[in-house]
Amino acid sequence: MTGLRLATAENGKPIFGFGERLVRSLEYLRFKAKSHNALYACETVSRVVSEQHKYRLYIEMFPKDWERSTKSLHRAGYFKAYSERTNEFFQLVNDKCFPLLEYWHDDPELELERFAIPPMNFDLCCEEVDFAHLRDSYLAGLMFYFLEDDEIWNYFSEKYAVDKESLPPIKVAHQNIWKEKHGAKARSFSDLIRLVDHSTGNPWLDITNCQYPDLFEWDKETVDWLTEAYKAANQYFKNLEQLDRRIEEDAQTFFYELISFWNTGKVGSERHKVSDE
Numbered sequence: 001m002t003g004l005r006l007a008t009a010e011n012g013k014p015i016f017g018f019g020e021r022l023v024r025s026l027e028y029l030r031f032k033a034k035s036h037n038a039l040y041a042c043e044t045v046s047r048v049v050s051e052q053h054k055y056r057l058y059i060e061m062f063p064k065d066w067e068r069s070t071k072s073l074h075r076a077g078y079f080k081a082y083s084e085r086t087n088e089f090f091q092l093v094n095d096k097c098f099p100l101l102e103y104w105h106d107d108p109e110l111e112l113e114r115f116a117i118p119p120m121n122f123d124l125c126c127e128e129v130d131f132a133h134l135r136d137s138y139l140a141g142l143m144f145y146f147l148e149d150d151e152i153w154n155y156f157s158e159k160y161a162v163d164k165e166s167l168p169p170i171k172v173a174h175q176n177i178w179k180e181k182h183g184a185k186a187r188s189f190s191d192l193i194r195l196v197d198h199s200t201g202n203p204w205l206d207i208t209n210c211q212y213p214d215l216f217e218w219d220k221e222t223v224d225w226l227t228e229a230y231k232a233a234n235q236y237f238k239n240l241e242q243l244d245r246r247i248e249e250d251a252q253t254f255f256y257e258l259i260s261f262w263n264t265g266k267v268g269s270e271r272h273k274v275s276d277e
Contacts, residue, residue, distance in 0.1 A: 050113060051086055053218065058089040060220055065092055081111045097223060098204075098230035104213060116213035117226065120233050121198060125210045131155055137243030140255065141196035144170060144262055160251035167252075168259050176265025188243060189261045195236055204233035 055073070059066045069088060071077070077087030090112065094100040103118035122134065124145055131139060136156075143152050147170060156162040178199075182190050191200075198206045203226070207213065216222050246254045257267050 051083060054082075054086045054089055057218060057220060057223075058085070058092070061223065062089070062092050062096070078108055079110060079112060080108055093223065097227040112218075114215040114217055116215055117204060117207070119207045119209055120204045120237075121195065121206070121208070123208045123210060124196075124198070125208060135237075135240045135244055136247050137192060137240045138196065140243075140247065140258060141192045144173070144193070145196065156251060156255070160247065162251050162255055167255055168263060170259055171263045173262055174265035177262060179265070183267070185257070186261055186267050188239070189258055189267065191236065191239060192243060192258075193262070195240075200236065202229050202233050202236070204230055205236060 051073075065088075069085060071084035071088045073083050073085050075084050076082070077084040079087055079090065082090075090100060094102075099118055100115060104116040105112065122138070122142075124142075134142075136159075139152060139155070143149075146152060153162070153164050157164065173193075177190055177193055179190075194200045195205060198208065200206055203214065216226065243254075261267050
């Protein structure tokens, strides 16, 4: 493989152990035996080019791991279409960047020329509300999408003594709740609603199990972007902690302010007086 940094002898030639040389020989003989088939030959060249691209990406992203690696460049790994070294690269992305080898990718026969990412968010379209596994603040955001479901209100009534009857009625969402510029409190409400609505702009939070997954390319720009987006997605959930604390401190005021923001695009400053602006 040209362009790859391997151990070399004094004459500059790569050093391969017996097992590696045997695998290389068998690969070459297998190719020679079938190379009269033009389609097979093209597929083989395509596979070689694909592996070479992933090796270069491996070197660029994880140079120290590449230097230490003893995985074969030719022997097939767990994903049989790829070498042990490429499989090692997939594992490094999974361990150091974002979840890759789960959910969509559990078939050893799979070809990962492009890859999908698993959804991190709750699916409104196909999941039942499981209170035990949701933060209270996230559950509060769900009330705007389950208006006819008294179970959510019963939950907050029993846990925090929230009086639904003394709160403003929920109206159609005000267009201002989707604007980017808000004060700190309103921003936290806007982020919550965007999270529940799957409209954060973050692929980890906006995709659902019910849609065909987006497929991403193997290039550094894409991997770096998904890595940062994955960190931001986790921060999104961490930011809910402050909303949970506000519910615990004064749930009635929290719900008044959240409903006020939904109805008017502003956080109400006076209890029970909600503007229709």
